[in-house]
Amino acid sequence: xxxxxxxxxxxxxxxxxxxxxxxxxxxxxxxxxxxxxxxxxxxxxxxxxxxxxxxxxxxxxxxxxxxxxxxxxxxxxxxxxxxxxxxxxxxxxxxxxxxxxxxxxxxxxxxxxxxxxxxxxxxxxxxxx
Amino acid sequence: xxxxxxxxxxxxxxxxxxxxxxxxxxxxxxxxxxxxxxxxxxxxxxxxxxxxxxxxxxxxxxxxxxxxxxxxxxxxxxxxxxxxxxxxxxxxxxxxxxxxxxxxxxxxxxxxxxxxxxxxxxxxxxxxxxxxxxxxxxxxxxxxxxxxxxxxxxxxxxxxxxxxxxxxxxxxxxxxxxxxxxxxxxxxxxxxxxxxxxxxxxxxxxxxxxxxxxxxxxxxxxxxxxxxxxxxxxxxxxxxxxxxxxxxxxxxxxxxxxxxxxxxxxxxxxxxxxxxxxxxxxxxxxxxxxxxxxxxxxxxxxxxxxxxxxxxxxxxxxxxxxxxxxxxxxxxxxxxxxxxxxxxxxxxxxxxxxxxxxxxxxxxxxxxxxxxxxxxxxxxxxx
Numbered sequence: 108x109x110x111x112x113x114x115x116x117x118x119x120x121x122x123x124x125x126x127x128x129x130x131x132x133x134x135x136x137x138x139x140x141x142x143x144x145x146x147x148x149x150x151x152x153x154x155x156x157x158x159x160x161x162x163x164x165x166x167x168x169x170x171x172x173x174x175x176x177x178x179x180x181x182x183x184x185x186x187x188x189x190x191x192x193x194x195x196x197x198x199x200x201x202x203x204x205x206x207x208x209x210x211x212x213x214x215x216x217x218x219x220x221x222x223x224x225x226x227x228x229x230x231x232x233x234x235x236x
Numbered sequence: 237x238x239x240x241x242x243x244x245x246x247x248x249x250x251x252x253x254x255x256x257x258x259x260x261x262x263x264x265x266x267x268x269x270x271x272x273x274x275x276x277x278x279x280x281x282x283x284x285x286x287x288x289x290x291x292x293x294x295x296x297x298x299x300x301x302x303x304x305x306x307x308x309x310x311x312x313x314x315x316x317x318x319x320x321x322x323x324x325x326x327x328x329x330x331x332x333x334x335x336x337x338x339x340x341x342x343x344x345x346x347x348x349x350x351x352x353x354x355x356x357x358x359x360x361x362x363x364x365x366x367x368x369x370x371x372x373x374x375x376x377x378x379x380x381x382x383x384x385x386x387x388x389x390x391x392x393x394x395x396x397x398x399x400x401x402x403x404x405x406x407x408x409x410x411x412x413x414x415x416x417x418x419x420x421x422x423x424x425x426x427x428x429x430x431x432x433x434x435x436x437x438x439x440x441x442x443x444x445x446x447x448x449x450x451x452x453x454x455x456x457x458x459x460x461x462x463x464x465x466x467x468x469x470x471x472x473x474x475x476x477x478x479x480x481x482x483x484x485x486x487x488x489x490x491x492x493x494x495x496x497x498x499x500x501x502x503x504x505x506x507x508x509x510x511x512x513x514x515x516x517x518x519x520x521x522x523x524x525x526x527x528x529x530x531x532x533x534x535x536x537x538x539x540x541x542x543x544x545x546x547x548x549x550x551x552x553x554x555x556x557x558x559x560x561x562x563x564x565x566x567x568x569x570x571x572x573x574x575x576x577x578x579x580x581x582x583x584x585x586x587x588x589x590x591x592x593x594x595x596x597x598x599x600x601x602x603x604x605x606x607x608x609x610x611x612x613x614x615x616x617x618x619x
Contacts, residue, residue, distance in 0.1 A: 153381030162373030
């Protein structure tokens, strides 16, 4: 499992990756940036208490921003990602967090999607103390 | 060809015993009766619906409705654009008339949801998300919580301003006998209701609803001949934003609202200042702010002030959601965009009863996903 952002020849980055760059339409074939080793800043967060089958309750979620300016050769400075916050951690806008791997983010068998149709592992965001 | 609406209907919204087939027939029959048009005059039938297969196990519902209303051999099609299926149906119906492919088109939107638990319904709706969102348990309400916090923090808007959207729309819904809720809810009650997606609470969200709504379209030329009253569809635009919500440059800008309304304004030859009444997609209170700003009714970060000052009240300078909105009228997914336009039609032909405002130009903005797909429709009173 990786947490890779895609990069296009014009220096635009996105997470997740796409066949073509959402900004300029060029194939996103200029490499990837591994976000899992970097820390990020919380842009906004919510604590969801009405969660669907197979999802932990409450489910604290955050949109975070990674600094990728070293990897884009003068292109995008930041790339955003979304995900669960670890455990019951308190988090605030502006906090620093780091990705922590989790084997199963929700129960693949409990929801409407066919379990084999997508991945269920990924990275939660853990507040840096 | 210029396009007219010559009939409209909506069923009672709320928790209904009827299944999807019966809801569709109920609204379809009422719409034909409202326009006094017989089934054999229908060339095209569009059925707006997000997920009858997932909710109920019934597919092929355009065929069912065509058969039950005896519309054969009319062309029929089901239109799915998630929560904006109704608006997408308006776009298709408009295209069918404007292109000359159809002289008379029936549009019926419907959804049957309340037989599912809230958790199940939430999951069916959340299945529209990208796999990187779905695996983390993202739901549409959680996108609303994330965006509302960002908006409040960035623009220093008071939490109460969101509650005032809900209070306003509940107040409007009191005068809509078809609405799911017909009772006022005060700001204190809203602010003390249970948290659903912090900072948003129960009353910041629309309910889960069964219901159907319908409209009948023809050319303006023919409307002049056969209709007692009609309204003109003067502009319609549709646009798509990113599938992954966090990839948008600015979380408070709904690109689909901006782009679809630019298209609709240009087609109609009007601007935001010309709009007299609007129905916005208040699935969550924060969406009313974001749409007001995307549609040009307010500068970015200031919509909350308009609501605080009462400018969007029924007696304000731009009444928004006179029907009660999705908030109090209810949100049967595929029906909602049609029901928004039904309210605008009623306002333009003077049929809105106690909800009536003075309006020559009306706008409906129907949002799918969290702004993923948006349809803006502008309608004008017949000259």
